[in-house]
Amino acid sequence: MADRTPKRLCTICARGGSKGLPGKNIRPLLGRPLLAHSLLQARASGLFDAVAVSSDSPAILEVGRAWGADLLVERPAAMATDDAGKLPAIRHALSIAEDRLGIHFDTLVDLDCTSPLRLPSDIAGAVALLEESGAGNVITGTPARRSPYFNMVETGPDGAVRLAKQPEGAVLRRQDAPPCYDMNASIYVWNVRGFTGHGPLIDADTRLFVMPAERSVDIDAELDFAIVEFLMQRAGGPE
Template identity: 30%
Template sequence: MKGHSSRVPGKNIRPLAGKPCCYWIIAELLKADRIADISVETDDDGIEATVRADFPGIKILRRPDALKGDFVSMNPLIEHHMANSDAEVFLQTHSTNPLLRAETIDAAVEAYFEPGGHDSLFAVSAMHTRLYWPDGSPVNHNPKEMLPTQHLPPIYEENSCLYIFTRDSFAKNGHRVGDNPKLFPTPHLESVDIDEEHDFAYCEFLMERRLAEEAAAAGRS
């Protein structure tokens, strides 16, 4: 969790549905059965204090000065994390995916370990829509046929919700996505990634609706 965000200032700890944004994904990771250890990596005192206030047992990994700033790529940060961990298999997610549920996290881990020789896994959103290249040529459909969009072959968008990889696969490929990755579609209502202000507003709307539904269900039980 980086302290500075130019597009959505303070997004990692900005209140979202009554809690800091980062609260929601950490809470789900703690509920997941297939997660053994959780670490929060940050360069910011305010983020560290916020995490410690709600989750005092979570490990905090601070970025060294060489890895601070807006232009540091993800790979050196992953390498830094690995150097400070004894784990062999890693799942990376983000505070900006607050809608991701523990059940989906567990399902992704289980999918990763299924037979098939995959060296990594990453979350995707399935898109059934008519797409075009910049020159106007179709990507995934024949304009002369005009099939209903639900019958089009899906195109998958990397949604940043989660990545699973091993220490060995990262060393071999130099990237969290290996040579033979498994694509893992996540539910649409869990797959919002907060990049812009409208994403934050949409996440908050969905989270408030989720909490209201859970409260209503609890009242009926």
């Protein structure tokens, strides 16, 4: 009988030109380069036929090689500028992987290099949600600390303040507001058949995999790095 297990590719995209925290993608975190944490989590999940690292930086690609990436993808300069979106780089990595490996992938997972607090079980849960639901893609998020229905406001041209999103009825406690989530930029999963590398990330065919706040910190600044390091140390070290 033919193997019906979906062919799965994991991509980890890491630019060399971070402005907020230079060199963050290979900065040591508890004795390992930041990139290595995502690589090891992908491996530990046991899900992937291949793991690819995409970067414009030779130093980052070398770290990817040293920590077990199956494929190193040199990202074109046009896809590595400050204004370039991430989706085209993921699409490029997918195309290169399929050409080089001779595999047509069914499921595509991108792990954000700057979100190292996820667990392999989070990756498995997000992939299962996609494959079992038949959704087009899955994003990850965590329960929002503030609600647009209760304690998030915006101002109009006249300076008047109003709730960011008007509830259907009175909301007297945040707990009574409709559930809202912060995207945590940790795991993205696509059915390859519908993945184009452009267009909206969220549409009617998107599903949400919920992760706890303690695994949902994205490193964008020095404070974020310190918080992640503290949380990892409290949890007993890297996975």
